[in-house]
Amino acid sequence: xxxxxxxxxxxxxxxxxxxxxxxxxxxxxxxxxxxxxxxxxxxxxxxxxxxxxxxxxxxxxxxxxxxxxxxxxxxxxxxxxxxxxxxxxxxxxxxxxxxxxxxxxxxxxxxxxxxxxxxxxxxxxxxxxxxxxxxxxxxxxxxxxxxxxxxxxxxxxxxxxxxxxxxxxxxxxxxxxxxxxxxxxxxxxxxxxxxxxxxxxxxxxxxxxxxxxxxxxxxxxxxxxxxxxxxxxxxxxxxxxxxxxxxxxxxxxxxxxxxxxxxxxxxxxxxxxxxxxxxxxxxxxxxxxxxxxxxxxxxxxxxxxxxxxxxxxxxxxxxxxxxxxxxxxxxxxxxxxxxxxxxxxxxxxxxxxxxxxxxxxxxxxxxxxxxxxxxxxxxxxxxxxxxxxxxxxxxxxxxxxxxxxxxxxxxxxxxxxxxxxxxxxxxxxxxxxxxxxxxxxxxxxxxxxx
Numbered sequence: 001x002x003x004x005x006x007x008x009x010x011x012x013x014x015x016x017x018x019x020x021x022x023x024x025x026x027x028x029x030x031x032x033x034x035x036x037x038x039x040x041x042x043x044x045x046x047x048x049x050x051x052x053x054x055x056x057x058x059x060x061x062x063x064x065x066x067x068x069x070x071x072x073x074x075x076x077x078x079x080x081x082x083x084x085x086x087x088x089x090x091x092x093x094x095x096x097x098x099x100x101x102x103x104x105x106x107x108x109x110x111x112x113x114x115x116x117x118x119x120x121x122x123x124x125x126x127x128x129x130x131x132x133x134x135x136x137x138x139x140x141x142x143x144x145x146x147x148x149x150x151x152x153x154x155x156x157x158x159x160x161x162x163x164x165x166x167x168x169x170x171x172x173x174x175x176x177x178x179x180x181x182x183x184x185x186x187x188x189x190x191x192x193x194x195x196x197x198x199x200x201x202x203x204x205x206x207x208x209x210x211x212x213x214x215x216x217x218x219x220x221x222x223x224x225x226x227x228x229x230x231x232x233x234x235x236x237x238x239x240x241x242x243x244x245x246x247x248x249x250x251x252x253x254x255x256x257x258x259x260x261x262x263x264x265x266x267x268x269x270x271x272x273x274x275x276x277x278x279x280x281x282x283x284x285x286x287x288x289x290x291x292x293x294x295x296x297x298x299x300x301x302x303x304x305x306x307x308x309x310x311x312x313x314x315x316x317x318x319x320x321x322x323x324x325x326x327x328x329x330x331x332x333x334x335x336x337x338x339x340x341x342x343x344x345x346x347x348x349x350x351x352x353x354x355x356x357x358x359x360x361x362x363x364x365x366x367x368x369x370x371x372x373x374x375x376x377x378x379x380x381x382x383x384x385x386x387x388x389x390x391x392x393x394x395x396x397x398x399x400x401x402x403x404x405x406x407x408x409x410x411x412x413x414x415x416x417x418x419x420x421x422x423x424x425x426x427x428x429x430x431x432x433x434x435x436x437x438x439x440x441x442x443x444x445x446x447x448x449x450x
Contacts, residue, residue: 019301021332022141023061024128025049029148032121035113039282039315040162042121045147047321047345051355052328054343060332062141066127066148069170074126077169077198079157082106086164087119105158112159122165125149129167129310133174136268136306143307143331146171147324150272150312152192153218161190161218162313168272169198171308172205175268179306181388183266185257186210187296188274188312189284191221191237195272201229203389206236206264210253210277212285213239223377233384236260238374242285243364244277246292248371253296256378261303265388269305271297273327274312275320279359282315287362290319290355294327301331318348322355 030046052058074083085102093099094114103109115121125148132144152168153161168184172195175182184199186192186209199205211221227235238252276284278293300307309331314320329336340346340353 018333019142019331020140021061021143021145022064022132022135023052023058023328024064024066024131024144024146024148026066026124026128026148029121029124032115032117034115034162038113038162041315041317042148044314044317044320045311045324047317047348048147048324048328050343050345051321051325051340054341055325055329055336057325057328057332057334057336060334061145061328064131064135066124066131066146068120068123069126069130069165070123073130073170074122074165076173077156077166078154082157086122089114089118091116107158107160108164111162112164118164125151126165126167126170129171129308130174132308132310133171136308137175137178141306142304143301143309145309145328145331147311150188150274150310152186152188152272152274152312153190153194155194155197160194163194166194166198168192168195168270168310171310172199172270175270175308176204179267180204181206181264181266181268183260183264183269184208184272185269185296185300186272186274186312187253187277187293188272189277189281189286190216190274190313191218192272193218193220196221196225196235196237199231200227200235201231203230203234206234206260206266208236208238208257208260210238210249211240212242212244213237214241216285223374226381233381234264236378236381238378240286241365241370243362244286244288244366245359245362245364246289246295248364248366249286249288249292250295252371252375254299255375256382257296257299259379259382261305263382263385263388266305268308269300269303270308270310271300272310272312273297273324275314275323276312278314278316278319278323279357279362280316280319281313283313284315287359287364289359290323290326290357292359293323294330297327297330318345319357321345322349322357326355 030043032042034040071083071087085106091114108114128146129149132146135141135144149167151163154163154166172182182205184195184205184207189212191211192209196207199207209221213221221237221239223237223239225235225237226233277286277288279287338354338356340349340355
């Protein structure tokens, strides 16, 4: 950390051990715009990145610009017709009568509008998650971060809940080329329905979702939804009520995930860090602090299993930026100063200009009795998984690496991006030196005039 930003290393021990962290960021991601009044704002990712840089967290990570996932990459989960539609549709084309049938078929409309550069946005999100999986598969990193990922509602052949391409499923499919079992954990306020649905019949992926349940989108994720066939008992749903706060959440999350890790023994973990479970979210109804939210990452990090960290929901964008910046700090193993360093979006964070925000005075409708009942029910479900599923060893497919042209593109882009970061830091230093020289000249002039 720079002195101006403050901060200190985390204490030694399982949570404090250094991890090799790789981080994916597409510089143009903040340019994508869902439309006036739409709550989903990709600009929040740019704001988070800006905080990450001004806290100097980028110096503790490998920085990557994601390769744009191609149609063939996206078709590993999504249907040909749906991918072709996303790749060709434009805001101008939707007035064409031939497109109206496709809009309805693929659930594209109000929640999931057609906007300029839609497919490019999907390519960046998916490319970051696939790239994260490749880094983990190759053993190049212990933790891989893609805040542009985590779009957990997208289905095989339709958009849903502001999500078009399910980068999480694509990332997990990449992980499964090398890892026998993958655990998916979702702490978004909304149920991770798209990911659960994709792996509902297999035991090679276990899904665990902590979410608001009831009269709330997407309306799925009942505690009795446990998977089917080979996937029976490998879907774990934690249905919660309004007002969920840090202590209650921790009291469920830690014992359940501890048990999951013991019985499932995953080779890799994917954590979706949807920030709409934070207090004060525009669309959420929970009351978590940034530290309470990040405790989930801190706990999973302590198991020292390859870990992919993704974004997701989050609609009060100043708090999303705070949260994902702090969780990046947790990933690299430092505790940042609560006082925000000056940054390009500093005025967004007033009037306190702090990294952390206090929970509100919201009533917690999750009673201790409810929590105990949920915990006991789910621990009983987990007790049925006496052994982790056995998977025959398979030769790692050669497609673990991106195609040669993508590797070259990533290398060139990452080099260019690194040069931009160096130039930015150099320019900042030169500005400071210039200011110092001006002050020195002014002081000397005043002395001469005396």
